[in-house]
Amino acid sequence: MRLALFGFGHVGRALARLLLATRDRHAFTVTAIVTARHGAVVDKRGVDLAAALTRERLGDDAAPIGKLPADVLVEMTTLDARTGEPALTYIREALGARLHVVTSNKGPLAVAFRELHERARANKRLLRYEATVADCLPVFDLARAALPLAEIRELRGIVSSTCNHVLSMAAGGASLHTALAEAQRLGIAEADPSNDLEGHDASAKAAILANALMGADLTPADVSREPIDDEAVADAWNAAAQGDRVRPLVHVVREGDGVRATFGPRRLALVDPLYAVDGFSMALELTTDLAGKVVVQLHEPGVDQVAYAILIDLLDIAASR
Numbered sequence: 001m002r003l004a005l006f007g008f009g010h011v012g013r014a015l016a017r018l019l020l021a022t023r024d025r026h027a028f029t030v031t032a033i034v035t036a037r038h039g040a041v042v043d044k045r046g047v048d049l050a051a052a053l054t055r056e057r058l059g060d061d062a063a064p065i066g067k068l069p070a071d072v073l074v075e076m077t078t079l080d081a082r083t084g085e086p087a088l089t090y091i092r093e094a095l096g097a098r099l100h101v102v103t104s105n106k107g108p109l110a111v112a113f114r115e116l117h118e119r120a121r122a123n124k125r126l127l128r129y130e131a132t133v134a135d136c137l138p139v140f141d142l143a144r145a146a147l148p149l150a151e152i153r154e155l156r157g158i159v160s161s162t163c164n165h166v167l168s169m170a171a172g173g174a175s176l177h178t179a180l181a182e183a184q185r186l187g188i189a190e191a192d193p194s195n196d197l198e199g200h201d202a203s204a205k206a207a208i209l210a211n212a213l214m215g216a217d218l219t220p221a222d223v224s225r226e227p228i229d230d231e232a233v234a235d236a237w238n239a240a241a242q243g244d245r246v247r248p249l250v251h252v253v254r255e256g257d258g259v260r261a262t263f264g265p266r267r268l269a270l271v272d273p274l275y276a277v278d279g280f281s282m283a284l285e286l287t288t289d290l291a292g293k294v295v296v297q298l299h300e301p302g303v304d305q306v307a308y309a310i311l312i313d314l315l316d317i318a319a320s321r
Contacts, residue, residue, distance in 0.1 A: 001318050002044075004032040004068045004099075007076035008058070011104055011131075013072070014307035016049045020127065028314060031069045033058055036077070066097035072317060075103040081195065081204045081220065084108040088116075095119045095127070102212060102313040104131035104306055110204035110220050113211040126320060128313035133205045134159050134282045135301035136309035141316070142215055142296060143286075150290040152213045154253040157284040158277050159205045161250035162189040162196040163228045163303070167265065168278040170236035171245060177228070188280055193290050199225030202263040205252045209261075213286070214252065216259035226264030228307035239255055245275055 005012055010035070019028060023102050030047045034040040034178035039057040041047055052058055077087050084107035091108050094101050095120070103109070108116060120127040130140055136155070143152065143222050169179035178195075180296050182205065183189035195201050203223035210216040226232075228248055236246040249266040252259060268275045273295045277283040283297035298305065 001027060001072060001321070002029050002070045002072050003072050003314070004030045004034065004070035004075065005030055005074045005281075006034050006087075006173045007078070008052070009036045009076070009078075010303045011076045011306050011310075013053060014303045015076070016053055018304070018311055020049050021207060022054055022311070025316070026311075027318070031060075032063070036078055042068065044225060057197055058261055063098070065093040070099060072100040072102060072314065074314070076107055077105060078309070079105055079107050081107045081110060081200055084111040088112055091116060091121065094206050095123050095125055096261070098123050098125055100126045100128075101288075102317070103300055103312055104129075104310055105203075106132040106204045106208060109208045109211075110295035112298050113208065114217055120174045127209070128315050128316060130313050131309035134284065135206055135297040135298060135305040136310070137149055137282055137284065137301070139209070139284060140295070141312065142294070147286075147288060147294070150288040152286050152288050155209060155213065155284060155285040156274065157205075157209070157210055157245055157250045158274060159212065159250055159284070160202045160248050160280060161278045162193060162282040164278065164282070165189075165280050166197075166228055167232065167236045167246050167248060173237060174233075176233045179233075183280075185278075195230045197229060199223075199263045202250055203250065203261075205295065206261040209279075210252045214254060214259050216228075216252075216261075218259065218261055222249040223261040223263060225262070227233045228265055232265040235265060235267070245278075247274055247277065249274070250257070286306055307312050 032042040039058045040061045042061040087105040088108040150244045164184045179293040203220040203225050207218040207220050210218045239246050246265050248262050252261045280300040286294045
């Protein structure tokens with residue numbers, strides 16, 4: 001199966017390394033790598049990934065998405081959670097050109113979930129996005145494969161590594177500034193962490209979860225959010241003194257004929273399944289009508305786990321052909 005990689009930053013490079021490391025276990029060939037700043041290379045015989053990983057500039061090849069020698073667009077470009085661009089345009093063009101799409105970019109799914117799925121169905125192509133919410137934590141695959149016929153009535157999740165790290169350190173007495181500096185030093189938090197702390201990132205993820213798992217039609221603007229700020233940090237310290245913990249929770253629940261989604265710091269008791277999810281770890285609790293409560297957790301993921309989630313989606317598409 002031929003892959004066109006759009007974006008070759010940390011995630012794209014991690015995927016290239018993973019494809020090389022597992023090349024005896026899959027039948028994928030990268031035939032194009034397209035970037036905004038480092039040029040592009042297109043080769044229908046297969047791009048030399050090992051060489052691409054060493055180059056500052058890939059080349060000057062150019063071709064419209066519909067003319068690329070590819071079966072799947074793997075979209076890993078820069079995130080714009082408010083507009084979804086330019087990834088949204090790339091995905092639209094790829095589906096219109098009858099390419100399958102795998103994306104790690106939450107922006108397009110957050111703002112145009114229904115439209116993109118309708119476009120995929122109309123062109124009889126698959127759209128996969130396991131990496132958009134919680135790296136390689138099995139969320140959408142879990143719902144498809146392990147919860148057939150079950151209705152997900154409620155979900156709670158810790159899906160922001162930055163916010164969870166801040167509140168975990170706050171429980172030990174660290175200030176917001178100190179916790180953020182540590183997350184930035186480790187490469188987890190952005191230089192400008194407002195997207196995480198103000199809940200924009202989590203709101204985008206909440207919208208995707210609501211739409212994918214509960215059939216909603218939400219955008220990030222529909223998600224009620226509270227910030228992770230100095231007040232939340234103080235609450236985390238006070239809660240720890242009483243044996244509780246404060247976690248940055250996404251909460252999505254069915255209410256009547258609709259779905260309500262929120263994000264904010266929430267106090268959890270020791271008996272709560274999400275109580276022990278600390279540091280950069282992430283987790284989801286799904287409450288269903290048939291399977292009861294299902295909890296999945298990923299311990300301190302990084303860019304390699306994002307790449308693995310993309311590979312899982314690629315394997316799913318390959319198996320469906």
